[in-house]
Amino acid sequence: MVGQLNSIVMQPVIYGISLNYGQIGQLSTPTATDCKATVVTVKAYTYGSQNKAIVDVNPSTGALCAGTWNRNLNVIPDYTVCTATNPPASNSMTYLTAEANGVTSNPIPVYTHPVVTSVLLGTPTANCTTDPTTNCCPLAAANTITAPAYSGNSCISQGSTGQLVARVFAGTGTYDATTGTTTGTLQNISCQAGHLTYTANTSGLVSIDENGVATAELPGSTVITASVSNAGSSAGFFSTCPPASINLSVPNSSSTALSVNQNYAQPLTATVLDTRGVTLTGLSLEYVSTTPTTIPVASTGIVTPSYPGAASITAICQPATCNPSPFNQIGLFGNGKPLASNAIDITTPGTNSTLLYIASTDSRYLVPVDFTTSTLGTAVQLPYVPNSMVISEDGTSIYMGSSTELMVVSASTDGITRQDLTVPGTVLAVSPDNSTVVIADAARKLIYLEAAAGGVTSEYGWSGNGTPHAQWTPDSATVYITVSDPTTSSDQLLVYSTFTGWNNITPTPNSTGGNYPLDVAVTVPSIGAYLAGSPTTAVGYCPASTFTTTNDQTTVTNIFNPQADSNTAVTDRIAATNDGKHILGAAVSNMLLSDLQLTLPTGPCPSSGDALSFTSVATTSALSGITPTAITGVFPTSDSTAAVVTYTGTGGVLPWYAPSSAGTATPGTLTNITLSGTAIAPVAGVWSTDNLTFYAGTSGDNLVHLITRSAAGSTLSDSKTIAPNLPIDPNITNPTSTIAVPNLMVQKPRKTT
Template sequence: MRRFLTLVSLLLVAFPAGMTITGCYRNPAGNYCNGLGFGPKVTDLYSITLQPQNTGVSMAFGQTRQITPGTGATCKGGTASVTNPTYGSTNLQLVDISPTGNLCAGTWNRNTGGGIPDFTICNYPNPLPSSSGLPYGTAYISESSQSVTSNPVQVFVHAPVTSISLVGPTQCVSQTQVAQLDAEACYAGANNAQYEFCAPPSVTKFACKNGLAPGVSAVPSCNGSIGTLTYNAQNGSVATINPETNQITAVAPGTTVINASISQSGSSAGYFSTCPPQSIQISLNGKTAGTVTQGVTQNLSTTVLDTNNHVITGLTLDYQSTNPQDLTVSSSGAVTASFPGSASVYAICQPSECNPAPINLFGANGTGLSIASNPVDLTVPGTASAYVWYGAPGKSQYFVPVQLLSGTVGSTVRLPYVPNSMVMDQTGTTLYFGSEHELMVYSTASNSLTSQSTGTPGVVLAVSPNNSTILVNDQVRQLFYLISGTGTTAPSSFGGLGTAAQFTPDGKTLYVTDSATAGPGHTNTLYVFNANTGWTTYPLTTSGGTIGPENLAITVPGVGAYVSGNPTVAHTWCPTGTVGDYNSMTFYPQGDSVNADTDVLAATTDGQHILGAALTAGGISFSDIGVTIPSTACPTAVNSVLQPLLLTHTLNQTTLAVNATSVNQVVTSPATVSTGTAGAAYSLSFVTYNGTTAGATLPYYQQTTGNTTSLGTVGYLTLAGGTSITAPVAGAFSPDNTLFFVSTAGDNKVHYISTTTLQDTQQISPNLPVCNPSTDQGCTAPAGSTGTVPATVITVKPRATT
């Protein structure tokens, strides 16, 4: 023992100062939430969160709802299991809850007998709740497990809601601005009377038909009585809603329906409008006129102000070019020049891509309507050559191509059937020929047949500028076919007959006119197809004249169309009718009436003139209608009634001293440009016609560029060939406006007219063989015809000079 004590003493003396003894250490208190070694452990269930803890639950009498099990947490914030939960309610007569967490807005059946399981029938509360005379009440539910109880969740129990009306901004809200949504609701009382259930304090005129229930002097807010409503914007591109706060944010111009729901039922509660454009201003390098070089892309600058004078960004605009073969504008505003020439470009905001509105809310706060920008006039320097195609639908089963650069007249191309129409798309890639048998489609690159559509026989009336849609009129079945693609996609159809049609430059709207003078089944009717509103029709009952409303011309910009006849009338894109009443809407009402008789019409590219011509006893009556578009935006509604866009005009008329039997065309120059290098001081137009008098001349008309109230200059061009020429029957300008190609009857030639000297500089013979009406179905040539016929259709596309 003495030795042991000596050893211990030596060890104590030898241990260095400041050193401690370490080894295995246990701290049982660290396993507990309070760190003191007692109470809940850090792995135990510490709290239960039951949802929805902020908004509560809304239930109509007798409804059931399975609650979402609560989530458990430890005292350290970790996840903990909630095992064997039990549920409780502060008022089982109002809100009953089954052992599995299934809520009943009333009381569950228990011990019913007859083999009916418990908790399968939810009975109405007994007695029914009443708060200040209104049928609602509240209770709280909770979930418990392992001696831990969740937060309480408020349950709103009420009579069924029969309708919900939005209470929010009635005026439009500018982009990015925020507004608060609220609502008022109705319930059914005795005899199905509709009484006000709840509403914001700001509401003084109740939406419910019978107002306040007997004995009720005021109603609470909906959040405090029936619970929090859920809102949804039907069109998320117009507005978005924060589900936590029910605040709505304006995103882009337009109107959207707002749906509201509560207690498992919903309805359309109202609408919300983001302010529409008031003006669109575009420019190139800060100017509204300029020069664009071939192959160099330049971007337009666009500034859009809404009706509150706030700047709008991110709009989807359509850009229109008056000469898309030479100059195009992309959807982003990038200008590309392919060939020399000139064009005016516009930006258009139109539904449904821009400023949309549901069909029954057209015009709400100015939404659902279209608006155009100012023009930007662009010139592409240089001179281009051209490809030209000649045909004579109804008279020849052939067409012939010509390369202007080489001067070579190509070989005639025989079609499968005699065509009744010939149209080239504005991109210059495809030729479409209609016939009684089928639609025939040819490539301009190879002059070869690319497709035949036997399911769409008829007359090709129009092709959209981007070659995406073809309009064929089956005059036997009396159907319009709208064909997507290049004649290969199954068409949509609409009943009717037409004599002429044009697309707006953006391809979004198609105007079709028909005249009763065209034959059996034809009527004086204007048809309009729009991508947003579909097909609509408008009677042209006042249209008279020699041949009635057989022709039309689109305004520049494309806010409407003038239709020939007497009077000559315009229909424009601003609808009329009561906002919110679809049945009262006229989508393309009359916007102008001109006391002029016209058989054919054309618009000058400066947008200032509609030129018309009609056959009269003393020659051809020529009308220069000076057009003023007072605003590129639709007029403001008056007492919720939409107003049409009314165009104003001046009228100057003269008589063309020619011997004609009918008028074929007024052909306006593609751009107010001279030799493809500079803007000209005037626009040039020619009039073509049928006749039988030898030595026929070609009338032309020069009009000062811009808005003028005076008559321009009329002249007559003598064509090479002299007395052999009986009429200039068809014509077309080269895209760079250096030449006018005119086909003449008598000599059956095509004459090249210089637009600068107004001289006949060259003649070619297309040599289109005449068809035989006895053997060629669809041939309208006189019986016994032989030899060749003059071209009655001329189509042109530009090409490089190298």
């Protein structure tokens, strides 16, 4: 009859409830319906147990006891104290029902067992009698599951499924996965414990249904927590197969180098395959440009140049946003390791103007120059004499370090926007995403990572009295910081990763007394970094992983940033070309410019034990005509067709180098540009973004020389000078001039009109 109770359903229908001996539980309120499946109201239910020796129930409330409830004790209300049956009943499972108005519900199973002490995911058992796993149990047999068992000894490709298999233990002792036996009081209660519920600690990598069937989603590995008897336990790991290749391509083209005009939206396509050859979708790839100021790339892979110039575009799968893993499992099955695509080289034709900012480590003034009008702007007086100057990639902020504070100058208004006394030191680098500034505090021996808006986000100690240098990877996920002090043989490479944190690598000087690392250059694609020194070495971005498996559980040991190359070339300062084919370095000790012609590996990180291996063939060219006291920089153009070397000392020339084709072991062409007037040495400089002008600050005349060329590949010449006339700071001891040497310069592009 409509409106009259016809059916009572209690949940969970199939999987039931699991209780430790003596544990209190609670039945959920049943659902009552009439003959039309319409919910009806029931005033009260009466609950019953088929075997009260296993599970007792309060008939009025549905409160459960894995044992026996107290009754008729007068001073204690009935159904308050639950006492475990001793000894436990021979059968650990019984059924409970709810009844009302002559209608009885479906029976639900309730499992009782000793207190669960651990749950272990692993391979299915070979013997369900002596070493049961959850797939052996009657509860599993009640469900039709077609997914193969997931052993945990390999990964599953995106979209594939696997049945999670576990062993449930009570007591203490050890379990031997080889023999399936236990020691101490440890006992396998897998088929006594009832239904397990699985959850993944990291979302998005795997979905798990009520049957324990796992469906692989995005690449990565995660801890799986198994819950039983209202308690959770870390049971094991699940792995969705990682990417093995990222092929970046231009739609409808086989070329990996192309010309793209300003403001034209050029799409790129990334095809990703996993380690089993399955095409992956939905990955959080990061598209990066080596020159985001002029040729940025969107998160969708669309390149829209805003100024002339050149850039190398790559796609990176970078943990933790892509292919993550728990820290202690990095490398297992390839999860937790980065992967970079091939590079697409973009050239944008045309010319642009420049806003040049000139300062000096001997002056408290900053002079802007707008080359659309070729006029010097009003000098900005700084609070302190700067020791460094770096501009953000978006061209909005100029960060100037000093021994007293950090000074931030707006590149739009030329005014000081922020002063921070908490982070004195040398500004080393600004991340390509403009979010983080690296500062080296020589007094406190600390490296600061400072948020662009202010506030230290992380810091790390360094040793010695050397000069630090730093470079970020294009994705802003990793920064390499070198600190070398030849006077104390104190050498450090500090690597900070947003995924793995700080790593302190302390190299040992070689037998000839050379010290490294002196400088750092990130490779293109950014799969590692080269370190200047004697020898010139490289580290890779892949951890070297070793694995030890005991009782179906794998322990991973990682060496982060392992050595990837060692070349006998001696270098003091180095730089990488955007085409990924050259590491260019120069040294005072041998008066050579070294061209390390590279062959970088492609594909995934090594699966076990080994580090990445880079191949470099060095050619050398003599740095003649100069007498340097120090190499201050090697500056390649963004189109990789030229590089210049700056130095302190004497010579009156600017060495410039045209690299040869990689792999030929043939040096490029090294030529000296004679500087006009009374210039003694080009001490610092910066290229315009269109690669047609190098602005060289020179000692002797204290001017900025414009070293220009008409097009890529053409000859460079000293075509013009400008005089910033930076007043020498009065606190400088024994100055040789009232005008300071312009040895700090940054630039940003401007439209020509």
